[in-house]
Amino acid sequence: MSLTDLSIIEARAGLAAKNFSAVELAEAHLKGMDKARALNAFITETPELALKQAKESDARYASGKASDLDGIPIAVKDLFCTKGVRTTAASHILDNFIPAYESTVTQKLFGAGTVMLGKANLDEFAMGSSNTTSHFGPVISPWSGPDPAKAARKLVPGGSSGGSAAAVAARIAMGATGTETGGSIRQPASLCGIVGIKTSYGLCSRFGIVAFASSLDQPGPMTRSVADAALLLRVMAGFDEKDSTSVDKPVPDYSAGIGASVKGLKIGIPREYRIDGMAQEIDTLWQKGAAMLKDAGAEIIEIGLPHTKYALAVYYIIAPAEASSNLARYDGVRFGLRVAGGNLNEMYENTRGEGFGKETRRRILMGTYVLSAGYYDAYYIKAQKVRRLIRDDFTKAFEKCDAILTPTAPSTAFAIDEKQDDPIQMYLNDVFTVPVNLAGLPGISVPVGLGADGLPLGLQLISRAFDEMTLFKTASALEKAAGFNHKPFTA
Amino acid sequence: MSIDPKTVARIAHLARLKVPEAEQKSLAGELNKILDWVAQLDEVDTANVEPLASVHDGTLRMRADVVNDGNKMDAILANAPAKTGDFFTVPKVIE
Numbered sequence: 001m002s003l004t005d006l007s008i009i010e011a012r013a014g015l016a017a018k019n020f021s022a023v024e025l026a027e028a029h030l031k032g033m034d035k036a037r038a039l040n041a042f043i044t045e046t047p048e049l050a051l052k053q054a055k056e057s058d059a060r061y062a063s064g065k066a067s068d069l070d071g072i073p074i075a076v077k078d079l080f081c082t083k084g085v086r087t088t089a090a091s092h093i094l095d096n097f098i099p100a101y102e103s104t105v106t107q108k109l110f111g112a113g114t115v116m117l118g119k120a121n122l123d124e125f126a127m128g129s130s131n132t133t134s135h136f137g138p139v140i141s142p143w144s145g146p147d148p149a150k151a152a153r154k155l156v157p158g159g160s161s162g163g164s165a166a167a168v169a170a171r172i173a174m175g176a177t178g179t180e181t182g183g184s185i186r187q188p189a190s191l192c193g194i195v196g197i198k199t200s201y202g203l204c205s206r207f208g209i210v211a212f213a214s215s216l217d218q219p220g221p222m223t224r225s226v227a228d229a230a231l232l233l234r235v236m237a238g239f240d241e242k243d244s245t246s247v248d249k250p251v252p253d254y255s256a257g258i259g260a261s262v263k264g265l266k267i268g269i270p271r272e273y274r275i276d277g278m279a280q281e282i283d284t285l286w287q288k289g290a291a292m293l294k295d296a297g298a299e300i301i302e303i304g305l306p307h308t309k310y311a312l313a314v315y316y317i318i319a320p321a322e323a324s325s326n327l328a329r330y331d332g333v334r335f336g337l338r339v340a341g342g343n344l345n346e347m348y349e350n351t352r353g354e355g356f357g358k359e360t361r362r363r364i365l366m367g368t369y370v371l372s373a374g375y376y377d378a379y380y381i382k383a384q385k386v387r388r389l390i391r392d393d394f395t396k397a398f399e400k401c402d403a404i405l406t407p408t409a410p411s412t413a414f415a416i417d418e419k420q421d422d423p424i425q426m427y428l429n430d431v432f433t434v435p436v437n438l439a440g441l442p443g444i445s446v447p448v449g450l451g452a453d454g455l456p457l458g459l460q461l462i463s464r465a466f467d468e469m470t471l472f473k474t475a476s477a478l479e480k481a482a483g484f485n486h487k488p489f490t491a
Numbered sequence: 492m493s494i495d496p497k498t499v500a501r502i503a504h505l506a507r508l509k510v511p512e513a514e515q516k517s518l519a520g521e522l523n524k525i526l527d528w529v530a531q532l533d534e535v536d537t538a539n540v541e542p543l544a545s546v547h548d549g550t551l552r553m554r555a556d557v558v559n560d561g562n563k564m565d566a567i568l569a570n571a572p573a574k575t576g577d578f579f580t581v582p583k584v585i586e
Contacts, residue, residue, distance in 0.1 A: 100563070245551075310531065335572075362521060368505050
């Protein structure tokens with residue numbers, strides 16, 4: 001078995017037993033990155049840093065001082081500020097930005113000994129569901145074909161954490177960090193056949209993550225197994241005084257949930273997720289997933305989440321509104337791109353007009369409009385009110401059940417040139433994931449099967465806020481029953 | 492409520508975002524499509540519902556009002572597109 005095929009748990013055991021070194025493990029991944037460069041999974045590769053960190057890790061293993069994730073090579077979504085390493089958010093406006101500080105999540109990961117292979121590609125400012133809005137070009141899914149650059153249908157990896165998902169699926173990173181605002185971890189995880197968890201709002205620090213919509217943004221791990229996700233999350237999670245919405249709660253050992261019994265747990269099936277025109281294979285997979293959990297001892301019950309159909313509309317008011325405010329900081333004065341203009345206003349307008357891509361500009365304009373005088377109540381306040389109803393739906397549902405099972409995405413991966421003309425068609429990708437962000441809950445996508453086109457499909461589990469443990473229990477049971485062991489062409 | 496190219500120009504200026512005149516019409520069309528689609532929220536009765544701004548109920552955490560950081564001028568200026576001495580510089584604002 002190749003070193004790059006190992007799970008994080010296996011790699012950790014191999015490193016501890018000195019079967020191979022952290023440098024060897026890093027080199028194997030760097031070699032894989034060379035071969036898989038056509039995927040465009042990374043914006044910035046950091047081989048020198050990786051080898052330096054791996055060497056330090058080997059020294060810690062030699063002296064018996066290795067940490068939890070020592071020597072594990074990971075990809076970091078290029079939305080996390082990394083000290084001294086260019087951080088672009090996949091935008092032209094930040095393409096020369098070198099942070100002077102480290103995000104809390106990457107700080108924690110480095111503190112636990114992980115090795116950074118590079119900064120993973122994403123949709124510009126994490127705005128997208130296909131990784132096609134990146135200033136650095138789209139990511140091609142490793143499922144596209146044996147030679148992705150020449151594939152007849154170049155598939156999207158999903159988005160916005162598309163580079164992270166592609167890298168993990170293609171075995172050129174053992175795990176990756178992703179971030180979510182409306183499904184940006186779970187949807188690409190589903191499309192690439194890996195595991196991705198969006199955690200409770202406030203569990204992981206947002207400090208040092210380029211902000212998109214602050215009331216929704218939340219980082220999380222992407223891995224090839226539920227157990228690996230539990231390991232990464234334990235390190236990434238935890239209170240941070242630098243994030244005003246960080247929650248001060250002890251972080252449990254999520255690994256305890258792996259393989260734990262789900263006997264007696266109540267799993268809710270929300271009837272409203274059976275949307276019009278849903279592909280039969282998605283419905284079939286969903287029923288299969290419910291049967292798997294039932295066989296494992298869980299009780300399946302039907303629940304209602306009556307305001308589900310409004311979640312996307314709420315999201316596409318609130319997220320652009322918050323984005324238009326957050327992205328005001330890119331003004332060509334303190335950092336990033338500056339495009340000259342005759343006066344200060346012209347300089348602002350030229351910088352932002354040239355620096356932001358099409359989808360980002362569209363969302364800034366939409367956000368500015370719904371926040372502008374005369375429309376604020378009709379759109380923004382209205383959306384916040386419906387957001388409360390969506391949150392209340394979940395609160396009521398969790399009086400009856402412990403976790404909720406739904407599909408993750410409405411389809412398998414589509415081709416890079418599809419769904420580009422109509423923004424609403426693209427937005428519909430997040431129909432099953434967005435309600436979870438609006439409610440601040442944790443959700444996980446687990447690969448469960450393949451569609452008729454041979455591409456991966458995931459199912460989503462949702463739990464109460466800060467009950468990630470139930471998520472890991474149920475996700476691990478689902479993973480075990482599904483036995484998903486398919487690999488993409490480029491792996 | 493409908494957005495015309497003039498409204499696009501107005502909100503683009505509010506957002507300090509240059510949108511060439513040639514793109515204003517197509518953008519107006521796209522934004523109207525999105526607005527028509529989100530108008531489905533009108534059918535939800537929210538008469539007695541409080542807006543939800545954050546999933547964390549209650550007030551934000553307070554911290555001691557003390558200086559806990561500073562002396563980072565070089566780091567702060569390191570990414571400046573233009574600077575003079577210890578200052579960020581911008582095009583002249585006073586005629």
